[in-house]
Amino acid sequence: MSYMTLLRGGVAGLALLAAASVAQAEVTVLGWPGGPEETALRAVTDIYNAKPDLAAENKVDLLFTSRDGFFDKLQVDLAAGSTAFDVNLIATYSIGKYAPFMEPITLSDEAGRVFGDTVLKTMQFDGQQYGVPTDLSLHFLYFRKDLTDALMADDAAKAKYAEISEKYLGKKMEPKAPEDWMWEDFVANALYFTQSINPDSPTRYGTVIQAKNLLFNMMVFHSWPRSYGANWTDDAGNITVDSEAFRTALKMAKMLFELGATPPDSTSYEYAEANAAYSSGQVAAMVQWNAAAADLTKAQAATVSTAPPAGPDGKFTHIHGLGLGLNKAAKNKEGATAFLTWLSTEEAALAYARAGGAPGLAGETVAKLAAERPDLVQVGDYASNHGFVMNGATSQNALSVYEAQAKEFTGYWAGTQDLDTAMKNIAASMTELLK
Amino acid sequence: MIKPRRLENAILAGPLVLFLLAVLGFPVILSLIYGFSDTSFQTLSAPRFSGLENFRDVTTDADFWQAAGFSLRFGLLTAALECVFGLALAVYLAPLIQRHGWIVAVLIVPMIVAPAMMGLMYRLVLHEFAGPLPYYLYHWLGWSPSFLGPRNVFATVVAAETLQWTPFAFLLFLTAYQSIPQDMREAASVDGTRPWRLFWKIELPMMMPTVFVAMFIRFIDGFRVFDNVYTLVGAGPGGSTTSMSIYIYETFLRKGEIGKAMAAAILLFVSAFVLLSLAQRMLNRADR
Numbered sequence: 001m002s003y004m005t006l007l008r009g010g011v012a013g014l015a016l017l018a019a020a021s022v023a024q025a026e027v028t029v030l031g032w033p034g035g036p037e038e039t040a041l042r043a044v045t046d047i048y049n050a051k052p053d054l055a056a057e058n059k060v061d062l063l064f065t066s067r068d069g070f071f072d073k074l075q076v077d078l079a080a081g082s083t084a085f086d087v088n089l090i091a092t093y094s095i096g097k098y099a100p101f102m103e104p105i106t107l108s109d110e111a112g113r114v115f116g117d118t119v120l121k122t123m124q125f126d127g128q129q130y131g132v133p134t135d136l137s138l139h140f141l142y143f144r145k146d147l148t149d150a151l152m153a154d155d156a157a158k159a160k161y162a163e164i165s166e167k168y169l170g171k172k173m174e175p176k177a178p179e180d181w182m183w184e185d186f187v188a189n190a191l192y193f194t195q196s197i198n199p200d201s202p203t204r205y206g207t208v209i210q211a212k213n214l215l216f217n218m219m220v221f222h223s224w225p226r227s228y229g230a231n232w233t234d235d236a237g238n239i240t241v242d243s244e245a246f247r248t249a250l251k252m253a254k255m256l257f258e259l260g261a262t263p264p265d266s267t268s269y270e271y272a273e274a275n276a277a278y279s280s281g282q283v284a285a286m287v288q289w290n291a292a293a294a295d296l297t298k299a300q301a302a303t304v305s306t307a308p309p310a311g312p313d314g315k316f317t318h319i320h321g322l323g324l325g326l327n328k329a330a331k332n333k334e335g336a337t338a339f340l341t342w343l344s345t346e347e348a349a350l351a352y353a354r355a356g357g358a359p360g361l362a363g364e365t366v367a368k369l370a371a372e373r374p375d376l377v378q379v380g381d382y383a384s385n386h387g388f389v390m391n392g393a394t395s396q397n398a399l400s401v402y403e404a405q406a407k408e409f410t411g412y413w414a415g416t417q418d419l420d421t422a423m424k425n426i427a428a429s430m431t432e433l434l435k
Numbered sequence: 436m437i438k439p440r441r442l443e444n445a446i447l448a449g450p451l452v453l454f455l456l457a458v459l460g461f462p463v464i465l466s467l468i469y470g471f472s473d474t475s476f477q478t479l480s481a482p483r484f485s486g487l488e489n490f491r492d493v494t495t496d497a498d499f500w501q502a503a504g505f506s507l508r509f510g511l512l513t514a515a516l517e518c519v520f521g522l523a524l525a526v527y528l529a530p531l532i533q534r535h536g537w538i539v540a541v542l543i544v545p546m547i548v549a550p551a552m553m554g555l556m557y558r559l560v561l562h563e564f565a566g567p568l569p570y571y572l573y574h575w576l577g578w579s580p581s582f583l584g585p586r587n588v589f590a591t592v593v594a595a596e597t598l599q600w601t602p603f604a605f606l607l608f609l610t611a612y613q614s615i616p617q618d619m620r621e622a623a624s625v626d627g628t629r630p631w632r633l634f635w636k637i638e639l640p641m642m643m644p645t646v647f648v649a650m651f652i653r654f655i656d657g658f659r660v661f662d663n664v665y666t667l668v669g670a671g672p673g674g675s676t677t678s679m680s681i682y683i684y685e686t687f688l689r690k691g692e693i694g695k696a697m698a699a700a701i702l703l704f705v706s707a708f709v710l711l712s713l714a715q716r717m718l719n720r721a722d723r
Contacts, residue, residue: 072688079476097691100477213670263563264581267672268588273562280564400690411673414585 040357227311521604
């Protein structure tokens with residue numbers, strides 16, 4: 001075989017490959033890699049691609065990278081006008097950042113009924129819909145029912161609980177069922193179940209607060225100050241972070257760090273480390289993402305989840321959604337829009353949930369899943385009744401605000417700065433970021 | 436005769452120079468442009484010239500100086516520890532290594548592991564509930580320090596870096612130690628010089644250029660640390676473990692202040708370049 005023959009063969013092969021890839025010019029979707037989100041997206045994509053009336057050029061192809069630095073890489077891709085994907089993942093806290101590189105979309109007529117307004121708002125920016133909500137994240141209070149039941153049934157334990165709460169919180173308190181907890185009860189319970197305070201405690205720590213300098217940890221913390229009335233800004237856009245509500249919650253959490261009611265190195269914990277602490281059986285209760293429910297219950301069978309504790313303003317849980325939106329530089333906008341519209345129908349939402357996803361669904365739709373996915377009923381209930389998004393939390397610099405809070409608040413908890421300094425710094429940062 | 440040789444050199448070096456200009460020159464020029472521009476992700480392709488504004492923002496940013504302070508302490512401490520341990524290991528193990536060369540291969544294993552992996556490994560090993568070290572300390576002593584808690588986190592990241600890179604210093608020192616002429620040691624021995632005096636007065640002075648080089652390389656490496664610290668503890672509570680590289684990364688990608696991040700990178704490059712030039716000059720003077 002001569003070199004020319006080889007060359008000709010190679011060129012022909014390359015041409016074939018190119019032709020094949022043009023023929024398969026599909027809708028490319030950049031999804032959230034790994035975990036139930038990927039499994040669910042694959043399942044609904046298969047259903048969509050199997051539709052008999054779907055043109056070959058509008059079939060959906062999935063693209064996954066790695067979770068590490070996902071949003072940083074996405075930011076660079078979008079800013080560079082990448083055409084490698086038509087549809088990409090977005091999250092509530094990053095919509096404002098990515099909106100300049102994306103296009104608003106129109107959802108199906110049934111989307112409002114399927115998801116409800118609270119959940120649809122998690123994908124809106126400047127009054128426009130930028131994504132189809134696929135997964136909803138919020139927080140549960142996880143607690144060991146065996147421990148709280150034993151505490152409430154034992155008079156000597158109750159007396160000890162009252163003694164500890166009087167010493168550290170200034171008033172004698174009685175143990176309550178976690179469903180009725182105020183944040184003070186959460187703190188009292190954490191102190192009671194900490195061995196350095198109560199040597200008879202069956203657990204080493206009463207709680208675990210994931211306090212690594214990481215933006216996601218601020219989301220977990222926000223449910224606490226919000227129940228005291230905290231917000232990032234008032235309706236006029238003035239920064240209100242330096243408030244009694246934020247200060248109260250920060251000081252209560254700081255007390256738990258100082259008294260050793262949360263592991264001393266929890267200032268380096270994020271999701272996985274906090275879950276490992278709870279799963280070890282050495283922690284009595286914690287506030288954590290709803291996604292941890294299966295793992296925590298599997299590790300500690302007596303685990304029960306409920307809404308986070310209440311403050312004077314009621315019970316609150318931070319909510320944010322993951323969703324899929326349209327890349328402004330998409331090559332196949334028509335096909336991408338058709339897929340996104342279908343994804344916002346009840347058919348797609350139910351299939352997504354059945355495949356393991358965690359969409360926030362409204363009453364009528366979630367009722368159809370009650371037997372298969374009772375956790376989604378709880379998620380829907382809490383999102384509707386206790387869910388909140390801070391003012392400004394979908395703005396262009398929302399992620400930077402979370403970052404700045406993480407730095408200042410964890411610094412206060414770790415003792416590298418006092419509360420007044422942390423408040424002064426964060427108010428200045430937020431004024432700059434949200435101006 | 437000289438001119439043709441020069442032409443020959445230029446022809447031979449040309450492709451390499453062109454390659455380096457293409458691969459390194461473009462990002463350097465782009466960094467310089469961004470460093471003197473008001474640039475965000477929205478204006479990547481149309482940066483607006485802003486003079487020295489980014490440099491003013493960086494040098495008046497308390498976080499920048501905090502990061503510089505961390506990098507300086509971290510770089511100096513880890514370089515010193517690595518050199519002390521590396522030197523001790525090289526001198527102590529040299530006779531053994533002369534007979535069993537494979538020991539070197541075992542000792543340099545930590546260097547082969549990617550720093551980011553090393554950070555992740557320690558994150559697991561030191562976790563109070565999942566890590567074997569705290570587990571056995573609790574098991575045997577009923578107590579364990581919180582390795583990654585606010586009080587100990589600096590010591591922990593220093594220890595992790597030192598454990599990984601001491602083998603590098605060890606290799607340099609071993610080579611230098613083995614290259615000292617044996618007859619000098621024998622002569623000193625004949626004169627009745629004790630081992631400690633032999634080391635202090637003969638061997639160490641002869642190894643000083645290597646000590647200096649090792650110290651410097653390790654300092655530069657420690658000063659610009661990123662991977663293992665970032666994967667182990669991130670930026671740290673209150674930014675307490677934010678190195679210069681972490682500061683630049685977070686300013687660039689998390690805050691989207693590209694011009695400011697590039698200005699910080701340029702300052703880091705310039706300071707490293709000045710230090711390296713000074714070191715080179717001192718080394719040349721010592722050689723003379």
